[in-house]
Amino acid sequence: MSVAGETKPTKFARVRGFVVDLWYVLIRPSSVFGLGVLVLAGFVAGVIFWGGFNTALEITNTEKFCTGCHEMRDNVFAELKTTIHFSNRSGVRASCPDCHVPHNWTDKIARKMQASKEVWGHLFGTIDTRDKFRDHRQELALHEWARFKANDSLECRNCHSAQSMDITKQSPRASVAHQRFLFTGDKTCIDCHKGIAHQLPDMRGVPGWQ
């Protein structure tokens, strides 16, 4: 509440005054800079903004960033280290975002927005101990399985395509299973290949498991 006769404006009034002034500058045509300068400056600023945004986005898409929190480093990342997706004969590694972040840009942004829930979980310690992580493990796994099922295991197929699969090079068991279920479109990767990169949660009630 302002008192009549007071000369010094409040902080709120000063900020409001600044915003109003800025608005009037922005909606009027420039009388100082040429149109070409403005367009060029806008273009350069756009490039810098977009480059910065994407660079920051890509930094959040690295194994180093993902394992920066102990929840990931001590649980899921520790488990990944024992599997073939971490270390294998040809030296190709699938790191966290290869499987857990869609590569398509729109889907990637959608997933990154969902990840704000994970920041919340980190701040409030939802899974900050091994026991708490175990308690939530089934819920977390079910989310990922549902995502893989919904997009036909897209993140698997970014590397493993059915078209480039040479079934004569596979073990007889794998070859038969892929011909019966994968090539016919009957099942998608995640239906059979659960728990290949991390340990399994309580599997009671999961289709195909006891």
Added chain:
Amino acid sequence: MTFSPRILAVATILVALSTSLLAQQVSTGLRGPTPLNEVGPAAPMTPLKNTAEKEVRNYPEQPPVIPHSIEGYQIDMNGNKCLSCHARARIAESLAPMISITHFMDRDGQFLATVSPRRFFCTECHVPQHTTTPPVTNDFVDIDSMLNKATPGGRR
């Protein structure tokens, strides 16, 4: 009976020499020519047999060996990867052999509705096979060959 110190000393040296000589000559199949007091090079790792072809059992009670790789298969209180193919309800889809009915029995011989906890951990008895030649030979003969040898010509 008493020994002079000289005889005792000679005997001790002889025994010491003979055992150390023996130790160098002992060659068990698994450790190779490495002397017992040394650690030899580790044998190279061999791949798992992965043909999925059934193997003949050597005697009726033998737990069938696993003819495929089971690398990374989880068997714990959360789940049992083996049972996702070999369980009673799964074999129609997987075409894998069903686990034996004996696996449903508790130790009193009572049949349970599902796998008995004492039979849950498959690899306690069933093991995958490595593609390698056995370093130690053995002359095991199965019972059918024994019976045939005892009664040539098939007279029983």
